[in-house]
Amino acid sequence: MGQTIAEKIISAHLVSGTMKRGEPINIKIDQTLTHDVNGVAAYLQFEAVGMDRVQNELAVSYIDHNLIQADFRNSDDHRYLMDVAAKHGIITSRMGNGICHQVHLERFDIPGKVLLGSDSHTPAAGGVGMLGLGAGGLDVALAMAGEPFSLKMPQIVKVNLTGKLQPFVSAKNVVLELLRRVTVKGGVNKIYEYAGPGISTLNVTERAIITNMGTETGATSSIFPSDEVTKAWMRAQNRENEWHPLAADPDAVYDDVIEIDLAQIEPLIALPHQPDRVVPISEVEGLPVDQVVIGSCANSSLQDILSIATMLENKSVHPRVDAGLYIGSKQVYLESVARGAFLAVIKAGVRVLESGCGACNGSGFAPPTNGISLRTTTRNFLGRCGHPSGNVYLVGPEVAVASAITGVITDPRKLGITPVEYQMPEKFMIEDNMFIYPSQNGSEISIRRGPNISPPPVLEALPDVISSPVLIKLGEDITTDHIVPAGANFLPMRNNTPEIAKYVFHVVDASFAKRAQEAGGGFIVAGVNYGQGSSREQAALAPRYLGVKTIIAKSFARIHLANLVNFGILPLVFINESDYEKIDQGDYLIIEFEAILNKDSATVTNKSKQLDILVKSPLTSEELEIVKKGGRLNWIKLRA
Ligand code: SF4
Numbered sequence: 001m002g003q004t005i006a007e008k009i010i011s012a013h014l015v016s017g018t019m020k021r022g023e024p025i026n027i028k029i030d031q032t033l034t035h036d037v038n039g040v041a042a043y044l045q046f047e048a049v050g051m052d053r054v055q056n057e058l059a060v061s062y063i064d065h066n067l068i069q070a071d072f073r074n075s076d077d078h079r080y081l082m083d084v085a086a087k088h089g090i091i092t093s094r095m096g097n098g099i100c101h102q103v104h105l106e107r108f109d110i111p112g113k114v115l116l117g118s119d120s121h122t123p124a125a126g127g128v129g130m131l132g133l134g135a136g137g138l139d140v141a142l143a144m145a146g147e148p149f150s151l152k153m154p155q156i157v158k159v160n161l162t163g164k165l166q167p168f169v170s171a172k173n174v175v176l177e178l179l180r181r182v183t184v185k186g187g188v189n190k191i192y193e194y195a196g197p198g199i200s201t202l203n204v205t206e207r208a209i210i211t212n213m214g215t216e217t218g219a220t221s222s223i224f225p226s227d228e229v230t231k232a233w234m235r236a237q238n239r240e241n242e243w244h245p246l247a248a249d250p251d252a253v254y255d256d257v258i259e260i261d262l263a264q265i266e267p268l269i270a271l272p273h274q275p276d277r278v279v280p281i282s283e284v285e286g287l288p289v290d291q292v293v294i295g296s297c298a299n300s301s302l303q304d305i306l307s308i309a310t311m312l313e314n315k316s317v318h319p320r321v322d323a324g325l326y327i328g329s330k331q332v333y334l335e336s337v338a339r340g341a342f343l344a345v346i347k348a349g350v351r352v353l354e355s356g357c358g359a360c361n362g363s364g365f366a367p368p369t370n371g372i373s374l375r376t377t378t379r380n381f382l383g384r385c386g387h388p389s390g391n392v393y394l395v396g397p398e399v400a401v402a403s404a405i406t407g408v409i410t411d412p413r414k415l416g417i418t419p420v421e422y423q424m425p426e427k428f429m430i431e432d433n434m435f436i437y438p439s440q441n442g443s444e445i446s447i448r449r450g451p452n453i454s455p456p457p458v459l460e461a462l463p464d465v466i467s468s469p470v471l472i473k474l475g476e477d478i479t480t481d482h483i484v485p486a487g488a489n490f491l492p493m494r495n496n497t498p499e500i501a502k503y504v505f506h507v508v509d510a511s512f513a514k515r516a517q518e519a520g521g522g523f524i525v526a527g528v529n530y531g532q533g534s535s536r537e538q539a540a541l542a543p544r545y546l547g548v549k550t551i552i553a554k555s556f557a558r559i560h561l562a563n564l565v566n567f568g569i570l571p572l573v574f575i576n577e578s579d580y581e582k583i584d585q586g587d588y589l590i591i592e593f594e595a596i597l598n599k600d601s602a603t604v605t606n607k608s609k610q611l612d613i614l615v616k617s618p619l620t621s622e623e624l625e626i627v628k629k630g631g632r633l634n635w636i637k638l639r640a
Helices: 005-013 036-049 072-088 100-107 122-128 137-144 172-182 197-201 204-217 228-236 302-312 330-338 341-348 397-406 491-495 497-501 512-519 538-545 558-566 577-582 621-628 632-639
Strands: 014-016 024-027 031-035 058-062 091-093 114-117 131-134 149-152 155-162 190-195 221-223 256-261 268-270 278-280 291-294 322-326 351-353 372-375 391-394 465-473 522-526 548-553 570-574 588-592 602-606 611-616
Touching: 005 014, 005 024, 005 131, 005 190, 005 221, 031 036, 031 100, 031 137, 036 058, 036 072, 036 137, 036 491, 036 632, 058 072, 058 100, 072 091, 072 491, 100 114, 100 122, 100 204, 100 330, 114 122, 114 137, 122 131, 122 204, 122 221, 122 228, 131 221, 137 149, 137 558, 137 632, 149 558, 155 197, 172 204, 172 256, 172 268, 172 278, 190 204, 197 228, 204 221, 204 228, 204 302, 291 397, 302 330, 302 341, 302 397, 330 341, 341 351, 372 397, 465 512, 465 548, 491 497, 497 538, 538 548, 538 558, 548 588, 558 570, 558 621, 558 632, 570 577, 577 611, 621 632
Parallel strands: 031 058, 031 114, 058 091, 114 131, 155 190, 155 256, 190 221, 291 322, 291 372, 322 351, 372 391, 465 522, 522 548, 548 570
Antiparallel strands: 014 024, 024 149, 268 278, 268 391, 465 588, 570 611, 588 602, 602 611
């Protein structure tokens, strides 16, 4: 029987396990990437492992997420990241060089290899046929130390593309269409593998937009074949020697098939506060807009910039609208300057901002109170833009610009602008001087740590009997932005667990941290898809620091589940989802750890209501052992 692309890559990297769907596997990691906001914790953990040099083929540390240097904290973090990279054999991509996924696509992604990133949008690498996997910083630190990465063998779903996108309906709308159909939970434990005649109509950066935001479906990854389109991209990046073809075998068998006719896709928009609340633009046309942000790893390629520049030619941004553009990379910046694209953009009144994530994670450009912000970014969770009263709508760059011009949500096809077909350059301008390559002799480097950088907390083993109150009962689709807030005020605290722990669940219940500490810890109860969104491990570590030892939910998001294991929190799922109703905040629960081991079901006693509830653990026996020891670092030290 033939293999899919994902099966080919996974089988070539398999360290242990079988390809049976849902079974645990360990795979070898070729490349790693980190970014500044999660990277400091990742490298502190790498240091704690005690390895001198990274062991994988390539490790890159991007400084792209939080570039605001309003006080010493971010500047110190950036300096620490550069020191630690130079010492341990890691390439630094400096502040201003661009967003990790765009830059990695340009300079490092290789078809057929596996990339592990401490960022949930690492599947952007699927644009060139590389398997990109998002993970917590500790998993990435361990991959840098040569450890394989553990995951469940996903199902492989074929997404068969036919037809060609219409003018002003760009690639963002393809993934919005997928989200509309499958929702933010539809991709859990799946890899979306793109195929069909429609793929040849999409260039590499269009493909990367689609694989990047496949993350929003909860998917493990998304991937395109490596073909002549990929070869042309790598040739234009002066990396043709790293290209090789990669396609599914004709007789490959998929677990499911989704059909998408590109020609039928309309301009779409995701309503606040979930990326799957997707409707045709016609349903919200005319709604006044306060702010427009173009950028993020999903929409800041050269094609995006040239597209908006064409649309802004001889136009003005509406007086009501504050419009900004974050550029994806220094390379995109250079190409845009050389083509004069910024003339139209600046003349129209768009604020051209630096190469980085910026508004996407709330570090700058927050909307006004109760304001409407149209963004080409990846996700629109409550509070992600910097505060919970902002209403973020997700769109493609053409809808964003059309709306910036008119001041209301607008279908770009109605502006009467003549579309211009994008031609990718035969050779991009390549100027790699913002990469810092590591020292050959790391022992010469001493690492400078600012006062905001606190060492990872020491976690105790879990007790044999966990008995404590329910600290909070949450609803469905709780995101990592709910758990640990985004925004410029909070991002520098991510390297300081005691500090960020004060703000756990701040956007939904500002008294949580105080209550947790007064109670000496306790349980969290939640609905489906708990922990969706980013890979930020502080969303596990900070609650653990406050004493949370167990979370009972209807289901968990993949990366967050792995982070719970890494930081010694026991995840449990309801066997009967309706039992969620049998627990309230403040109830006192008791469970014996032993009861979970190797059992299909275990009993949690709700002492307050005098009833028993059946639960089970979604973890393997090895993961349960890690949790019992108080997390993966403890487990590794004890194992050694
Ligand atoms: Fe940066 Fe936003 Fe992309 Fe995350 S999703 S890497 S914050 S641009």
